[in-house]
Amino acid sequence: MRIPLDRQSNVPLYQQIEAFLREGIMSGSLVPDTRLPAIRQLARDLGINRITVENAYAELEADGLICSRVGSGTYVLPSYQLAPPPPNGEGEAWPLWQQELAAQGRAHHEGLLSTEVLAGAGHPSTARAGAQGPELITFATGVGDSRLFPVEDLRKIIQNVMRRDGVGALVYGEPRGYGPLRATIAQVLASQGVSARPDNILITAGSQQAISLVTQVLLKPNDAILVEVPTYGGALALFEAANLKIVGIPVDEAGMRVDELEKLLQQHHPKLIYTIPNFHNPTGTCLTGQRRSRLITLADRYNVPILEDDFVGDFRYDGRAQPALKALDPGGRVIYVSTFSKMLMPGLRVGFLVADGPIYEELVYSKRFNDMTTSNLIQRSLESYVTVGRFEAHLRRSCQVYRKRRDAMLWAIRRYLPPGVQVNPPQGGLYIWARLPQGLSTDQLLPFAWEQGVTFAPGRAFFPTAQADSSYMRLNFAAQSPDDITEGIKRLGQAIAKLAAN
């Protein structure tokens, strides 16, 4: 234990030790049952006499804060009163730089606060309104149904990998990712029509990190970035925190309004186009083939890279599959990002990107100084789990389940929500994007929904802060059973009725 001692002070050393330990115990940082260092050890560590430590311990023991058990050591006792959590240690002010930081009042985009992380985790703070009655049905989460996750398979595989690789699974791995996993991903991508070489794949901590790395490499503060509006809130949060100028392009039922693209490219000179062409988050729309070609042509003409976020590209339930933008890329124009979070398990935190050309090495370097490399053990386990066959089987099964749930939600919406609610039936993905009748706000709806025992992702989270629109909400149909979907939408209908009557 490293206790700060002031040898110049008038306060005897034993009292300094005693005061330090007392404060730790009273503030709760030395929790009950913590074993204090042996007297001999602490004396040696601090370069002081044993008697000094003994005196300090004796004072604390006399005050009932610690006790020594013969042959076992000295332990912290439960204390009667814990100091209140310090807004600041001595009631002193925070240092000036902290006050300045607080005064800046940096905006935190709701895209991160309300949907992906909190809802997925069932974090207590999502339970901010009181749903005392029925169990809460959440349509807010960003991911699929965790009950479909192959937990047991993964458990066995992690065992096998640790037995097989031993310490090899626990040292730093290659910064760009475990080679065999990159090879597997190349195969999975090839089976989906995207041609990638393992050497152009970079493993990341989820697609969020992939987007972050691309942003760090390609954009500086005040650069413009072109995004669909609405779009994924986690990306918006990142772009706003990076002080980028966010240029929005509207979305209709056929995806990004590519007919408006050229004008925006000429006007704003964006340094990157961020797009979700398949089962767009949050609108669920899919970019048509013609628009895809046009998008690539224009991006090429205006010399703008495309970041393609294909987070659920293969969750298609009907309609015709469209090629990934990356598959249409004549070479080095498109950076492709995807993840295992939606397909398999978000808690693994493994995603990847595909990039050709000089940018690839810059991205790898950026990965290195961001966090070195992604957990070797998890990568090796995924590699052992994922094969093209298994991935496709999992995909087929998920699609069957999710298709039924989408249909159940569409049916329930027609049945239980007022006719003024607008919805575009999505051909795949995880979400239905719904608009309330004129004048109603999903921000205002949320507390009523909580009252009824249902929740959703408020639409505001998917707009840039400056263009916030509260008439929409995103409903995840994939994470609940058809029965819960029906019940949840029914509750939502009641909440809307209450809001309208309010």
Place this chain on the structure above:
Amino acid sequence: MRIPLDRQSNVPLYQQIEAFLREGIMSGSLVPDTRLPAIRQLARDLGINRITVENAYAELEADGLICSRVGSGTYVLPSYQLAPPPPNGEGEAWPLWQQELAAQGRAHHEGLLSTEVLAGAGHPSTARAGAQGPELITFATGVGDSRLFPVEDLRKIIQNVMRRDGVGALVYGEPRGYGPLRATIAQVLASQGVSARPDNILITAGSQQAISLVTQVLLKPNDAILVEVPTYGGALALFEAANLKIVGIPVDEAGMRVDELEKLLQQHHPKLIYTIPNFHNPTGTCLTGQRRSRLITLADRYNVPILEDDFVGDFRYDGRAQPALKALDPGGRVIYVSTFSKMLMPGLRVGFLVADGPIYEELVYSKRFNDMTTSNLIQRSLESYVTVGRFEAHLRRSCQVYRKRRDAMLWAIRRYLPPGVQVNPPQGGLYIWARLPQGLSTDQLLPFAWEQGVTFAPGRAFFPTAQADSSYMRLNFAAQSPDDITEGIKRLGQAIAKLAAN
């Protein structure tokens, strides 16, 4: 499979499919034994006639690129010649923005390329020189001895955690980290004399990410940052990539030359002081108690936050323990960073930071848009593994082993290296920092060392690019057995002799 089709083209659809698959096979992205989609399935996906797909497959089969196995499907065959790796698809040039990126020739700091990651991973690219003869002995790595990692314990614990928590271990967790793990860390820190509340701890992907988050929150491009010179290369790489102005402060055998601090603070107005007070990387020095107090006083007077990197703070082999700067912090002045990478296993990628005051929530928010959260499964397993008692036992054991290795290396240096080599015996940590006699460069020494079958981390990796100094090298004494240390230093002596004679 999503195959791009151009329905306006004169090329028949079956030929487009054939060409797409052929290119995939020839380029290696569709590897041998990949199963192609069933004809019926692909026809449905693409919205075309089955005959069209049959025709495409027939052409490929006739060319010996695929074969259909009755009742099993259609598979890619091994192909005779793979296309050479495309510098670019059609021999076409990279898009202009990529050419510009390449032309910028962004500097990659050696601190990341040569030490932590590559050496730790035994990455093939470290084997750039030919040590054909004896097996390579590496003193280059940044971590401890992987043979001491508790692999088998961890394997059992992951099992138990997955059985206990099921899918709960595989969904997103809290962004700031798994609560019980934060509580455990608070206890471990308390036992080391650092008072922290679980609510002020943020779990990160190793300490590298912790440093990255602090940098992102506190600094803008062109801001000044004050660092010891030399210092940890991974931090330098990060700071240089963020376009910070790096202000160096020298280090002597008592750590940072705090007597030079005030002048530098007045002159450069740094926005952050990054320091490694305990067993400094790479010099191994430990900041004296007086200098610690003075550092905190000055940082407070000039309103500069301190980032304390305590990556191996408790690997002390002799001398008196010094309090962490965080333990001396009157409140909100010091951000404390540490990691499980050095103590337990680097491949886990789990570190943490402690911050009080308004900055804490900014760091949590930054963690969210960087990569959401760190792997839930790994956090839960660590929580289950780490207790104060177990951590201290592991620490004691490691210290016993590493102390002997340090002594072995110091002995071998005196015995086998020329007397002109300068070394300060460290009281703890993992490294010995050695300086070659006047005029000799460790960059030039490296190929000779490889020839002899030994390697080290060249000193240049620990200096800002603008102040590179090649007279030093960092020798890791913790990762090799005493015998290998003796043999490795002997080889190093031979290499120095050869260089000197060259």
